[in-house]
Amino acid sequence: MSGVSVEDIQEEFADLDLDITDGDVLLKIKELCDFYNIDANKISCEYFSYNTKSKLHTGKPPTLDSLVSFESEKLKHLRGPRRPLDPIEGVENLPDCPELGTPTRLTAAGAGKRNITPDGQINKRFVNAIGSPSLTPQSSPSLNSSQVTLKYSDRSNKGETVLAHSKDAPGDWTPSNDPAEISLKALTLTSPYRFMYERLRERAAVLDETICRLGDIITEKYDLGEPMDTRLTQVEPQVALGRICCDSEGHLNSNSVVLQGSMDATGGHSIHLDLSKLDSYSLFPGQIVGVECTNPNGSKLLVSKLYSELPTPSPVPVEKDQCTEIYTACGPYTLNDSDNYQPLLDLLDIVQETRPHLLILVGPFVDSRNKVIDAHTDSYHQIFETMLKQIYSALEETRTEVLLVPSQRDLHENFVYPQPPYSLGEPSPWGSKIRSVSDPGVFSVNGVNIGVTSSDILFHLGREEISFPPRAGDRLSRLVSHLLSQRSYYPLYPPSLEQNIDFEHQEKHGLLQEPPHLLLLPSDLVYFIRDVEGCTVLNPGRITKGSAPGTYSKLLVQVQQGKLSFTAEIVRI
Incomplete structure (x- = not known):
């Protein structure tokens, strides 16, 4: 070729x-x-x-x-x-x-x-990522467990820092002695709900409202006036608003881009876009944009200008001076051909020794891609509780608090997004030591807002995005900017087949109404740390990568005289 x-x-x-x-x-x-x-x-x-x-x-x-x-x-x-x-x-x-x-x-x-x-x-989204277990069941779990554990324990680069961010930043980075104050932000999902009862009419209403809501923001920022009706021919340049779609079931490309308008402006009309006059663009299915264009014959909009960058509000200021230490890890916490959670125990040993303020553990814990778990005699929830006991016993005497984030790959939880917090029991036997937030979730640690989602939106979004000119700029930062600009933890539509979305609840609990100070986006993509539009974004990688060890992150959050700073390291387990 x-x-x-x-x-x-x-x-x-x-x-x-x-x-x-x-x-x-x-x-x-x-x-x-x-x-x-x-x-x-x-x-x-x-x-x-x-x-x-x-x-x-x-x-x-x-x-x-x-x-x-x-x-x-x-x-x-x-x-x-x-x-x-x-x-x-x-x-x-x-x-x-x-x-x-x-x-x-x-x-x-x-x-x-x-x-x-x-x-x-x-499609890469159907391929088992290296950071995720294989679907191939093992015939002898106990034998494989010992073999993999031996391979894992023989690793020679544990503790190696593979990426550092602002490592030599000035100031006092000694962690504060005060315990962390953790609180959930408004609109965060806190309890289970009925799903699989969503009607197409309700979904359509949510999707149309998204066009109207973000379209109003675009109109206000660029002072565009009333949008044109794309059903009518127009030889003079006007502005149309709508959602980017693909004209078939294949991947989006420059000749298959369709703009779907709102019911109010166009009656939901869809029309192809001609992007040949644009010097640059970055588009994905589900993105809400404005285009300056003409419609000479009613079959295609000839685009001369693209309005795709929505204004992003600045994160709220933090007043309390502090230095908070946070560790973050993302599952699976077992190797892909083993039911042994030695990687989790190794992480707990490190946390037990260093005693950070907060440990954020993102699922999956009982991974649906690890078929060795099916041979286990315990139920899925019992396996999860065993892991919780390990976490609690290791950190009970430390100041470290633990925050869990569920994943749709967890076998013991409901397969829906937004996903309710883990069921820890009422009352919780773990007290305030172990708590859970929903996916996506937003919480505050000493006044610093942290957003997190276990859905691999960067992988899904990057697979569908098209951009011109090719290889221009930092692609990871651009993918993150799409989330901030579209004000959603999952702006892709149609979603990946791995993602089961309840759109009514996503509208209530899955939007980025305001950018957090720190955004955690665990992904099968390579680990990274970026500053994007005033928001620090972190992908710690996964703690296991197939049958090999992975990475986790150490983070220091400093506030001095209202100025917020981060230093971070990504470390091999």
Whole structure:
């Protein structure tokens, strides 16, 4: 396939934490791409799937030897009479960028052809991430548990700091002696609710209200006036408001972008967008935007200007001087082919020794992707309670408070988003030592607002986003900015098939009404720390990555004379 470069291949594999430094391996992968007529995105997906199921290669970058078995197992079935992709449907319009994939501009040679939305690619959201267990059940859990535990315990880089943020910042960073004051913010979900009773009419009303609500913010910021009715032809430039959609079931690309208007302005009318005159754009399905455009023949809006950046309010100031120490980790807390939660115990040993103010543990605890758990004699909830007992007994005599965040991958909890807090019992046997917040949740620690969601929105959003020009700017920061701009913890629509959303409750409990000071976004993407629009954003990674150890984060939050600062480290378990 023309257009596939070793740089593209290297960056696509790096997205999945597989760093390829061997030039011969890169050239071999390029050779496979050319021979099987596939792009860098697809071969990284295929190898990702192969890699997570291979005991010999899990978590390791490809080698020349592993590529031989990979080709035999995954690529042979692709060989056959295959129609070459037309230039306009080829790699130029497929996801292709450092974090997950972004299309490039249409080439002049293909500008006259009709684009077909590519829908034959393997989707990374259906591939078991390295940080998530495999779906393959094990025949001998006890044997595998001992083998994996031995492999885990033999790791040589535990305690290594892999990423630091503002490590040498000036000031006194000694943690305060006072205990942390933790409180839930308004509108945070606090109790279970009935789900799977949502009617299509109610969902449609919520989606339409989102267009109206964010459309009003766009109109006010840019002083746009009344939006145009896209059902009517218009030869003079006017502004239309609506939701970005895709014209088919495939991935969004520059020729499949549709704008759906509100019921008030357009009666819910949808119309294609011509983006060829734009110098830059970043779009994803579900995004609410404004476009300055003409509609000369009623079939397509010719866009001359895009209004996609909604104003983000500044986080509320913090008055109390303090220095708070927070540790954060994201599950699964067992290796993917084991029911042994040694990684959790190792983390608790570290916390027991350092005694931070707060430990935030994000699910899953009883992971739906770990089929070894099915062979366990205890129920799912009993397994969860056993882990809670371990947490409580390790930290009972320390000042550290524990805050749990549920995950839709938890087998013992309801599969719905927004997700209620974990059921800890009434009254809770853990007292105030262990508490739970919903997903998504917003809480305050000594006046510092922290938002968190266990849904992998960055992975889902990055898979669907398109951007031009390609590889422009920091992609991770751009993905985060979409959440802040759209004022939602999950702005993607339609959502990933991994995400079961109750839209009425999302409207009540899943919006980012105001940006928090700290936003925790655990993801299968590589760990990172970013400052985005006045908000510090952290992905600590997962504490286990398949059958290998992962990472967690240490965070210091300092407030001095009203100025808020963060230092952070991401550390190997």
